[in-house]
Amino acid sequence: MKTEAVRLYGKKDLRLEEFELPPIKEDEILAKVICDSICMSSYKAATQGTDHKRIPDDVAENPIIIGHEFAGELVEVGAKWAGEFKVGDKFSIQPALNYADGPVGILSAPGYSYQYIGGDATYVIIPKEVMELGCLLPYKGEGFYPASLSEPLSCVIGAMHANYHTTPGSYVHKMEIVDGGKMAILAGVGPMGLAAINYALNREDRKPSLLVVTDIDQGRLDRAASLYSVDFAKSKGIDLRYVNTGAMDNVAADLKAITDGYGYDDVFVFAPVVPIIEQADEILAFDGCLNFFAGPGDSNFKAPLNFYKVHYEFTHLVGTSGGNMDDMKEALEMMSKGLDPAGLVTHIGGLDAVIDTTLRLPEIPGGKKLIYNHIRMPLTPISEFEEKGKTNPLFTELHEICQLHNGLWNLEAENLILEKWNKLT
Structure with a gap:
């Protein structure tokens, strides 16, 4: 299975690359990542490199995938977990694993420490420790962006x-x-x-x-x-x-x-x-x-x-820094009952926008920058959809949908992006 991902090699050294994922083991799960919201913590990791407590010392030789506020669906489930998870399940992940045997010990976390799992990738391999610690969390609500924002x-x-x-x-x-x-x-x-x-x-x-x-x-x-x-x-x-x-x-x-x-x-x-x-x-x-x-x-x-x-x-x-497992479950439960975190989102982009967005995050005004990993799209403020629509009719459609939702990102807009963007661009 090929994946495309933004990988960290060192301080401010992020690269968008395509590479082959190894076959999953019986205690692993293959997943498709739909979206990831970019966190200031990713900026810190990208600019600090190996000085960051969660980044492995050998990242130059074994780069990690960045991004930790992500959601998607399961594609292949290893035999060990077949009784708990099934193909097609939607998920979010609690990245704070507190797992002693991770790449950097107790501070290991997806998006910081692993070669094959992070939010800014098209496909990832979820390692056994995520499931063993109960950090692979089912999401039963609509859409994907709410689950992505459950971590913040x-x-x-x-x-x-x-x-x-x-x-x-x-x-x-x-x-x-x-x-x-x-x-x-x-x-x-x-x-x-x-x-x-x-x-x-x-x-x-x-x-x-x-x-x-x-x-x-x-x-x-x-x-x-x-x-x-x-x-x-x-x-x-x-x-x-x-x-x-x-x-x-x-x-x-x-x-x-x-x-x-x-x-x-x-x-x-x-x-x-x-x-x-x-x-x-x-x-x-x-x-x-x-x-x-x-x-x-x-x-x-x-x-x-x-x-x-x-x-x-x-x-x-x-x-406090991050939430624990119960906090994450509470967030997902509230969202499944209708709590909408869309007010946090001010920008939308594709996987090609991740590197520039991450490295310039403190300079970019507004709220959360939401990335859809399977499209190509420059980081675009929702407030500029109408202007962008003058040259791309899909932006006009997105603008009209968002206007029906108080100018906010929403499930209809997400569905439009997922269904039409690559086809029309």
Whole structure:
């Protein structure tokens, strides 16, 4: 079986290549990858090369396939797994394997560490450890892009589950956000911030009473408000406020004033920026939990924290990176019941767009860049479909479909891409 894939050979050395996959073993599965959403973590892996903890030292001789937010369908199932999986099953993968015998040990992950599996390929071989650890996850919802985006959604699910609070006089930590509490999501209208808003508004088991989302870009705030409206939040019993902190003289004081001086029980930081971390620390309520979600690229990144508050006001700090298996299952379950992550997606492209997109990801504005692996298509903002339609009628059709869905990517558009794009281009 031939595959076409984007492989990493070293720092900023990505190559789109066709090569032969070996026959699968009885404990492996051959899969067709339909789509992959490009993550900032892939940019970090591509630019750091072997300095990255998940990239094998011999990547120059044995290149790995990049991409870890992917979905597709099973093509051939090894005998060992024939009782659990069948050809045609749709799937997503939890890439955080925590498998000691992987290529780089416990940190091994598809999209970082393996020669034959990664999201930016047409066909892949799923290794035994993925199934043994229960990381091959069936997806029973419609389409493929929701399953591809289940991994980033699982990351924000994990972040909210990781927060904790205490009872004075007790050493027992109560995991989770405060039900009915006050929550702030700072720098919160990028792709992952949008995922966090979507999850906070739609989960059934617990929710904040107040949710404040900040940024300094009014255009991004307006887009977030159009996707996840104040009125919808109100119908869920949540007072949602989008706040532009760009013109504030004292951001922390003004944010705290929204709570009448109480502060915030749960604060999430979605950008590795020192002033934002300081703001988050300042607005914590008694027993407040600060979740530093955004992973910095600098191993020496530091920011000051108020340790007087840590000691006397029981404030605390957690950091999360990725979601676990339960988080991934929760994401897929919510999507199978209709939760649509389309608001995260702002660009669509083909496999030929992966290299440039990955290496320039921090420079490209907007949200998630969604790749369809079996087509050739330059990375294109959904907002430019109408203009592109002047020279390619298929873009006109895509534009019209997206307009029927509030300008968002959707299942109809995905089906059009999968059925017609290669034939008409």
